[in-house]
Amino acid sequence: MLEITNLYKSYVEAGQSRVILNNLSITLEQGHSLSIQGSSGSGKSTLLHLIAGLDKPDSGSITITGNNRPTLNIHDLEERQADNYRKTIIGIIFQRFNLIDCINVIDNISLPAKLNKPENKQIDNAYISNLIAVLGLSTLQKKMPTELSGGEQQRVAIARALSHKPAMVLADEPTGNLDNATSNTVSDLLYSTCKSLNTSLIVVTHSPSVANMADNKVYLRNGKLEVIS
Template sequence: MLNISAVNKTYLSGDTSLQVLKDVSLELQSGNSLSIQGPSGCGKSTLLHLLGALDNPDSGQIVYTPNQQTTINIHDLSEIQADEYRRKHIGFVFQKFNLIDCLSVYDNILLPSRLNQSEHQDYIALLIDTMQIAPHLKKLPNQLSGGEQQRVAIARALAHQPSMVLADEPTGNLDEDNSHIVSQLLFDTCTELKTTLIIVTHSAQVAQQATVQMKMHNKRLSV
């Protein structure tokens, strides 16, 4: 369960302040998917950063309960606690792929699970098969197409079996055909693994695949 309550965020630039989130509230059941649409600069990515403990809200609460034994007050995490939270519970998928160029596809995928010392070969093999990237494991990322690189990035995000995946415009650099293939794989895999998925997208077609669909408008979330 993810519970966001009255979250506010303002950025300062010199003497100017810019509020990007205002009293944002949301409740999302574990294992569900949420799509967020809205114009550029409206605060969508900022919200993902707060959920991933990459930044802190000015006020409000973000409480995440990945299982019955664990409750995490994301808004209160120290830097060390935030690192542990991200390492154990969060998978990130970005628009620009962010693969490590000097590592093979296979080593890119395994990186999060190795950091967690939780390398499960059968599970990794399933991800590789699901993402249809088995022929590319020994290649470097720059030897792949954009769609192939994003499938590798999704496999990497899921490799350590996170309970929540945060995806920021994951199809933004892809053509229409690849966008459909990649987004379908992302939603289907998260559904099968019962992984909570929160995806920011400009694509109405991608957004419609989510269990819950919301829009960011006037610094707030609405249906």
């Protein structure tokens, strides 16, 4: 379970402090999905960065509790522990895919799994093959990212974010650069793959149809999350 409690975040701009997140709280059950909508500049990416431990809040806490893990208080972690948290527990899908251009599709997808491989153990190739099949990437495994369309690159980014079986996926406008039809296919796959893995999913999106697929929907306004029913 993800628990965000009384989160404050401000930035100093031209000597003035500007509050971005203002006493924001929310909980998300393990395996559930949450969509976040909100106007540009409202703080959606800031919130994802805080959850990923890439940035620190002014105050408030973010904790993650798993079945077989102790509760992690993200912003109390030391740097090495925070790196480890990002590497093992979460998967991130960036708006601009951030695929590694000099290695092929299968190597991009397997990278997080390889980085997480316990010593003397093999990565779960059957699981990764299934991920590739489910996301329709079987025939593209040997291609380089630059040879793929935007929709294909985005599906590779989704497979990569899931290859190490993370407990939670953070997706920042994952369908931002896709046409409507591709956007719906890609988001269907993202939601259903996370559901089948009991992986929690947080999707920041401008698309109401992508947002509507989530178990829980919120709108970020004035630094707080308003629940959309």
